[in-house]
Amino acid sequence: MSTQKPVRQEFGTVEENALRIDEDKAEQLIDALNTDLAATEVLYHQLRKHHWTVHGAEYRDLHLFYQEAYEDASEGADHIAERVQALGGVPVSRPADFQERSPVEPEPEDIYEVRTMMKNDEEMYGDIIERVRDHVELAENLGDYATSELLREQLEDLEEYAHEIEHFLAEDSLTKW
Template sequence: MSSQKPVTQEFGTVEENAVRLDQDKAEQLVDALNTDLAATEVLYHQLRKHHWTVNGAQYRDLHLFYEEAYEDASEAADHLGERVQALGGVPINRPADFQDRSPVEPEQEDILEVRTMMKNDEEMYGDIIERVREHVELAENLGDYATSELLREQLEELEEYAHEIEHFLAEDSLTKW
């Protein structure tokens, strides 16, 4: 509980919402979306790290790829947080809580070999994709088609980035080692 007053709504609570989704359903979706938000924030920070530290023969392509990827992750996080609010919840918002709540683990702080970084990103994207698919189904089953659509759009973007990373990691390359 916050010691800062006045608190208008405590984290973890779900109030009535203007989209008229039953509170029980909204609570389930707020919980799922906050998990997705936490995972997206962890992904964002890992992508930023890779943007800053990538090097090698494909530096420029990867540097630009990571910049686009982390910007898209930031936008996705914004949409998730706003949807949590629309459903009557409070979006997860403290940096320490992102990592605690996230179903994905950030890699170590060290600068890693580029292929290792990308394999870690591919794994993180895959884990998030699986979770988001589950949450699309949850939203559909609860009759929240707007949340389902939001998550479907994010799922498509996540899959595109995972596929792009798969191409970067391909064994066949024009770059000589």
């Protein structure tokens, strides 16, 4: 028995919005934001996996780091999805669609040595950072300064976590190799 109700708005469509951003511009912004949303969700799940599976001498610090990072990723995804809605679009929301639409590839489900996990995270953050920078520029060029500001805030958080991972991966350590 199906419990689905009539669709109010189909995915991929753009409705008129109260922000007064014309449909053509909104469509471009929604597409970019949905890509960022998908990438953020893929990042969230990889960070969550690492939170569950981290081990070793720095377990506690890394466990807490990963929890903060995945919580911030989740909050960022929420802000992006809400902006898509405000622009008159439908945010990507199905797990399979996140992975399909995402420009970043999650690592396999295996458990890796901590340094490998962190290098994988550093690479994913870097790829997302590059994409978000492009989307900041797109939003600016289309005159959507609120989306640009939202993405700048996301970019600031992404860069902070990438830099923090860089510190964790530093060669100088109190633990033996």
